[in-house]
Amino acid sequence: MGVFAAALLAAVFAVVSGCAGTAQGRGTSVYSSLKTEEVTSQDSSEASALVVIRYPAMIHAKAENLYVSSFAINAIGGEVPYGVYGNRQTSRVAQSIIEKSSYFAMSLYHELKGVLPEGSVLLSPHIIEWNKERNLYSRPILGAEQIPSVLTIDFNIYSFPDVNKLMDAPPVTFGDLVTPMIVVKSSRWIQPSLGGLLISSPQLASSAWRQVRVETDNSFRSRLDDTPLVSDSSLDFISFLRERDEVELTLPLKGGGDGNQNMAAIEQYSLEKIQMNGEIISTLPENHSVDPFVQAFVRGASTRIVELLNSLDHEKATFFARQAALERFDPELARVFFVRSSDESVRARLQLAEALVGAEREFLAAQSDSIYNGTYVGSYGSKMRNIIAAEFRTLEERRQLARKQNITTAVAVIALAGAVYGAVASAASTAAAVTSAALVAGSGWALHETLETRTESKEVNRYFLARMAPAFDRQMSVQMEWLESKEVITARGFAEFRNKTLSLYQSRVRSMQVSADQQCRFEHPAFGASGRWYGICENGVASGRGYGLIMNARGDTLEFIGDTYKGLASGSGGMIIQRRGQVGARYYEGEFKHGVPDGVVRIEAPGQVPRTRLYKAGTDIGKGDEARLQSLNFALNSISAGPLAR
Amino acid sequence: MNPWQKVIIVVALFLLAAVSNVSASTNIEDINALPPGEQYRQLSLILLISGGADPALLDALAPEDSEGQGRAISNLSPDDYKTPLIRIVDQESMLSGAAFLLRFARESNDEIQTSLAAINTENPVLISMVDMNAITEDAIIIRNAIADAISYSNLANDEQITPHLQNYRTQTIRIRNILEFELFDEELDKLTDEAILSVGGKLDAYQRMFDEEVNSKDLDRQFDAAKYIFNRTEKFDEKAGILTEEIMKNVILSQSKPNNP
Numbered sequence: 001m002g003v004f005a006a007a008l009l010a011a012v013f014a015v016v017s018g019c020a021g022t023a024q025g026r027g028t029s030v031y032s033s034l035k036t037e038e039v040t041s042q043d044s045s046e047a048s049a050l051v052v053i054r055y056p057a058m059i060h061a062k063a064e065n066l067y068v069s070s071f072a073i074n075a076i077g078g079e080v081p082y083g084v085y086g087n088r089q090t091s092r093v094a095q096s097i098i099e100k101s102s103y104f105a106m107s108l109y110h111e112l113k114g115v116l117p118e119g120s121v122l123l124s125p126h127i128i129e130w131n132k133e134r135n136l137y138s139r140p141i142l143g144a145e146q147i148p149s150v151l152t153i154d155f156n157i158y159s160f161p162d163v164n165k166l167m168d169a170p171p172v173t174f175g176d177l178v179t180p181m182i183v184v185k186s187s188r189w190i191q192p193s194l195g196g197l198l199i200s201s202p203q204l205a206s207s208a209w210r211q212v213r214v215e216t217d218n219s220f221r222s223r224l225d226d227t228p229l230v231s232d233s234s235l236d237f238i239s240f241l242r243e244r245d246e247v248e249l250t251l252p253l254k255g256g257g258d259g260n261q262n263m264a265a266i267e268q269y270s271l272e273k274i275q276m277n278g279e280i281i282s283t284l285p286e287n288h289s290v291d292p293f294v295q296a297f298v299r300g301a302s303t304r305i306v307e308l309l310n311s312l313d314h315e316k317a318t319f320f321a322r323q324a325a326l327e328r329f330d331p332e333l334a335r336v337f338f339v340r341s342s343d344e345s346v347r348a349r350l351q352l353a354e355a356l357v358g359a360e361r362e363f364l365a366a367q368s369d370s371i372y373n374g375t376y377v378g379s380y381g382s383k384m385r386n387i388i389a390a391e392f393r394t395l396e397e398r399r400q401l402a403r404k405q406n407i408t409t410a411v412a413v414i415a416l417a418g419a420v421y422g423a424v425a426s427a428a429s430t431a432a433a434v435t436s437a438a439l440v441a442g443s444g445w446a447l448h449e450t451l452e453t454r455t456e457s458k459e460v461n462r463y464f465l466a467r468m469a470p471a472f473d474r475q476m477s478v479q480m481e482w483l484e485s486k487e488v489i490t491a492r493g494f495a496e497f498r499n500k501t502l503s504l505y506q507s508r509v510r511s512m513q514v515s516a517d518q519q520c521r522f523e524h525p526a527f528g529a530s531g532r533w534y535g536i537c538e539n540g541v542a543s544g545r546g547y548g549l550i551m552n553a554r555g556d557t558l559e560f561i562g563d564t565y566k567g568l569a570s571g572s573g574g575m576i577i578q579r580r581g582q583v584g585a586r587y588y589e590g591e592f593k594h595g596v597p598d599g600v601v602r603i604e605a606p607g608q609v610p611r612t613r614l615y616k617a618g619t620d621i622g623k624g625d626e627a628r629l630q631s632l633n634f635a636l637n638s639i640s641a642g643p644l645a646r
Numbered sequence: 647m648n649p650w651q652k653v654i655i656v657v658a659l660f661l662l663a664a665v666s667n668v669s670a671s672t673n674i675e676d677i678n679a680l681p682p683g684e685q686y687r688q689l690s691l692i693l694l695i696s697g698g699a700d701p702a703l704l705d706a707l708a709p710e711d712s713e714g715q716g717r718a719i720s721n722l723s724p725d726d727y728k729t730p731l732i733r734i735v736d737q738e739s740m741l742s743g744a745a746f747l748l749r750f751a752r753e754s755n756d757e758i759q760t761s762l763a764a765i766n767t768e769n770p771v772l773i774s775m776v777d778m779n780a781i782t783e784d785a786i787i788i789r790n791a792i793a794d795a796i797s798y799s800n801l802a803n804d805e806q807i808t809p810h811l812q813n814y815r816t817q818t819i820r821i822r823n824i825l826e827f828e829l830f831d832e833e834l835d836k837l838t839d840e841a842i843l844s845v846g847g848k849l850d851a852y853q854r855m856f857d858e859e860v861n862s863k864d865l866d867r868q869f870d871a872a873k874y875i876f877n878r879t880e881k882f883d884e885k886a887g888i889l890t891e892e893i894m895k896n897v898i899l900s901q902s903k904p905n906n907p
Contacts (some may be wrong), residue, residue, distance in 0.1 A: 113870035342821050344816055344819055344823065345819075346822075347820075348826075348827065351823075351827050352827060353828055355827070355830065355831055355834055356834065357836040357837075359834050362838050362842070363838055363841050363842055366842040397891070400667075494841075496841075497837065497838075500837050500841075501834060501837055501838075504830065504833055504834060504837065505830075506828045508826060510823075621681040
């Protein structure tokens, strides 16, 4: 009996404490302590953007069921009972992630747009879709991702699927609480050992890495076989949801404030449930001049983005994306691009081509502004602010109830436990005995109020979501209608624009004095002679500047950009070697001879600080002199010739 | 208009100009006496002609000690080089005149730049109307004439001169490319502005559609209803009370069962 009573008491305490949370979050993000800095100007192509923000904006009807169940299965912050999977509330929360990501992404866009040069920040809304081959995936609605960019930010907010846990610890986005998730990537050549993955929310890191690997493999295959690129540019959050029982990889991670920032590792942005300013939230519908999300998260995050932009070589970050952009409309120039020729005929053609991509960037920047106006400033934003404020009132109500419950619970629990014990002991008319015992103890009122409060608060939560559901549905469908028709019209507008600019381009380009053979061999002493070379070619083998790739029988891959002689890396360059089955790659930059490092070389490996070493015929023979290192220069010779003598 | 059509027109115009004996000068004082627009045109032309002319090329054309000879034909103005007549008939005069012109441009570079800046500051509106494309087209014709004259002369056999001449020609191609790029960029800007404008207009339409759809009374009623659930009436409390009593009794009963299996 004693054991039973103790167990009962423990159970009662567990129930009570479980419901007594107040759904609090951090006041500000970890990024808020960063010191703001000006963005430094760097030489970069007018074709390139600095940041593309990707976010989930809509979902296709076919993908909804799988999206919701994947959302419940891959819950972050705890297990979700199977019974909750099919709940209407779970579906609502899953949908609200798309709606609110669209809304909060606008804050990030607006803040970055304010600190970065005009037209350098683009929005890339995604639609979530499903098909048999690809399972759940997302694709960009607009053309922003075809524009070369120094950084790509995947942004979404997160909310735990089980609404019954709203008042507990899980990550939530509801009312004044918001849990942002980000993945920041750049070109693979910026951090070759980790595929250009720079920052990630830890929960997304493994799937983001797998996604990077898939993209790299696809790009490698396409170049090696000279076949069209099969791209999967799904949002990292969607890639994460798509996965089932994938292993958590041991990736090299580092904290944002770690001393050793030079280490080749993915910076973690820990999952933060941030509590925005309640006073501002409560008046949002009437006044949105102050964005509470900017104060709580966005300002700090954009400071970190500016820091990153200042620390990266923009030419290096956009080199391959620029090549891919050229390939769409001028394959001949795209091949020659790898040569990094200073020939006037190449410079002139490249100037025209980059101006063309630059015009597309301008167009898409204007389109991004329109999306911002439509989503944040317009009616959608206004309705979202109403919803957030209403959610906040609900949450405040629940917080008050929870606080009230804490006071009353202490007395009630004792009364309840005592009453139960008494009832069990007498084994007669238990209900009456309990009631009378509780009343005698003077805590009947307290018990009643406590249970009422508990029930009511839980019901309020359910009622709210259930009653709000039609509103959410409508918001969702309108948003979809809006974006869908927008997609059709802007896509048509964009296609028309592209046709016009392309015909202008074609009427103006002149022939080039430099060529890069389509069939040219690239070799490596350990990988064999089956590689492909894009660059200067003599007698069918690489001989001069360009880009080469090769794969051995095991499936290990090697990429090289730089100078070659008789088919082998020779001179200055950079080489990425990815061994099959290994997490991360090894990167060498410096001097090469007969295909292997020879001279002063910088080495980057996952989880290590890059080192400068001296190599002789591929063998590390000691420390290298940093001053003698020949860094790979991705800058093309003065693409912009400047104005005439004016 | 096709750039080559433009060139043909420009050449035709300059032929007419040559016939009408419109004069130009390579003396900075003489140039200063001209109206500001013409000053600007001639100084810009001189700078454009001289770009990429290495000292070695200048020396080969006319050593510095033969400057007196150059001065003797200094009345040959940049515009004279555009006339086919001089290019065909008097190659030697043209070469020595070119040597003088290029050297003059090199030695007076700072002065020319200062004059250009001053004219620009004093006459911003007038200078904004100067047709730089026409000046550049003239410069290209003149540069080609000079380079061709060198090619046809004995200097072409001098191997040391060949790379310098090639450099001068490359610079001419660069100037042509820049000119073509500016024309291309102008058209591209026009297309981009039109496209952006059309997107903006269409978005207005979306916004109207959105307003009509979202601001429906129906939606607002739903929204109000959602807020209304927080208004706990007496009846709500009563019902909730009865419900919780029942739940409480059931919980206690279920927990009491171990003694009554």
